[in-house]
Amino acid sequence: MHLTELQGANLRCFTEFSLTPVSGVNLLLGENGAGKTSIIEAIHILGYGRSFRGRVRDGLIKQSTGALQITTRWHDHQGTPHQAGLQHSGNDWQARQDGADVDNLSQFCSHFPVLSFEPGSHALISGAAENRRRFVDWALFHVEPDFFPQWRRFNRALKQRNALLKTQPAPQTLAAWDMEYAESGEAIHFYRQRYLDSLNPGFQAICHEFLPECGPAALTYNAGWRQAQMGLLDALRLNQDRDMQTGFCGVGPHRADWQANLNGQLQQEHFSRGQAKLLALSALLAQAQQFVAEKDFWPILCFDDLASELDAGHFRRVLQWLSDTHAQIWISGTEALPIYAEIFPVLKLFHVEQGRVSDLQ
Ligand SMILES: Nc1ncnc2c1ncn2[C@@H]1O[C@H](COP(=O)(O)OP(=O)(O)OP(=O)(O)O)[C@@H](O)[C@H]1O
Ligand SMILES: [Mg+2]
Known part of the structure; x- marks a missing residue:
């Protein structure tokens, strides 16, 4: 193309x-x-x-x-x-x-x-989590037809639930949105995790080529709740009192993030500008490569x-x-x-x- x-x-x-x-x-x-x-x-x-x-x-x-x-x-x-x-x-x-x-x-x-890299793209490595979620979601938008409907479904549920939380609702009123929230949230998580797992080998190989002096690199993923211990519905119920106090949902894929590690350590704040740029480039190019694997064109x-x-x-x-x-x-x-x-x-x-x-x- x-x-x-x-x-x-x-x-x-x-x-x-x-x-x-x-x-x-x-x-x-x-x-x-x-x-x-x-x-x-x-x-x-x-x-x-x-x-x-x-x-x-x-x-x-x-x-x-x-x-x-x-x-x-x-x-x-x-x-x-x-x-x-x-x-x-x-x-x-x-x-x-x-x-x-x-x-x-x-x-x-x-x-x-289009994948674009500009001087602000360092943010992919050293900036806010929103940049990294958007990065993953771009790929899913293009390669996974079910992702965008689930993403919209989740965002609607998040908005409704957050609006409801501001009104000090009865727990059962709040629970009316829980299933919709948890189902769509789990779907987003599933696609993101699968995507990052598939991106990891390419990312590692490109980092090895671009930054051989920095040791092995890898991507680690955080779902936005303690996913290893429980499903989103349970996490939501466990967090309900806190959500009522803060007035917004504290668990879910809107809190997800991923990190680039070098040498098995989280070093985000230690990367030099050049290293952060090369890591961000590695992630972007791994994404381009993964796109080709799925779609058969660059x-x-x-x-x-x-x-x-x-x-x-x-x-x-x-x-x-x-x-x-x-x-x-x-x-x-x-x-x-x-x-x-x-x-x-x-x-x-x-x-x-x-x-x-x-x-x-
Ligand atoms: N809304 C606008 N209306 C008119 N001129 C604008 C507007 N926004 C930016 N410019 C001007 O457009 C020019 C082009 O900016 P651009 O950032 O594309 O330059 P560049 O070639 O990338 O420069 P650099 O090498 O410094 O990155 C600048 O001179 C800028 O002042
Ligand atoms: Mg410029």
Whole structure:
């Protein structure tokens, strides 16, 4: 699956831009503030319906303009050409695909499996648990058809139960939501655990390649309740008094998390910036590999400012790994480093400057 054309209008510094990428590696080069991240953002928005730099209305739309537009042509994994467009006014969005309106943003995004890595992606390792849950849920959204309905079901039950908790309800009133909550919560847990188990070997292998000096790596998972001892329904009942006191549900998959360990120890707070970046990259690339195993095609891989914080040796290992994939790859950077041409024999270079993108070759 790869984009064959990408156009945008009213996106940050761009009034308009248009690119014709290759199915392999696309390099976006330009000075600081030129608009490289904004182009990566455009691809990310196709895949997620939102930016990795906050809400659409918080600065994504070019100042003093109307709606942001992103249009694209792409070939699916069977080589069939498609086209699609997304328009966002800051308050609402409209989408079209292959000439027809799409009224469900998730359905639109499901056509664009995009994995993006940007300077904030360290958060996958060293940030809040929400980043790590979202990471796992992205994969399940794409590969497990039953996941999203269960996720919606659980979130509805969580919202209802939390609203009820604020009203000091009788225990039997609260219990009315317990079964729905526990069933959907257990389903989410089941999919997440199975997914992380399947991700672990790939993650370990990539870490070994990227960070051989750090010893063996692994992922450990926490369900969001003492899952090894009891089911979610029992945990919920056991926690009921505390939930009544705090006014929100304290056990469930909304509290789940996973950690990357090196050398068998939890070292999250000890990782250097470069190590955290390499661990986060390992997790993301293991996810891409796992996606291929399930779907038989590569997601689009975007790397904003890939070279930053990596020394020459580690950077080389990452590029070498990428050169073995069949993914459409987007990399942004400030310089045309010779290593790009050395490692990727086929490469398309774009020059990004304030408000303009042009082909460099
Ligand atoms: N809503 C907006 N309207 C107009 N211009 C904007 C808006 N938001 C951001 N910009 C400008 O868009 C430009 C592009 O920003 P972007 O972050 O894409 O640059 P970059 O090439 O990734 O830079 P760096 O190398 O520093 O990461 C910047 O000059 C920024 O000030
Ligand atoms: Mg940038």
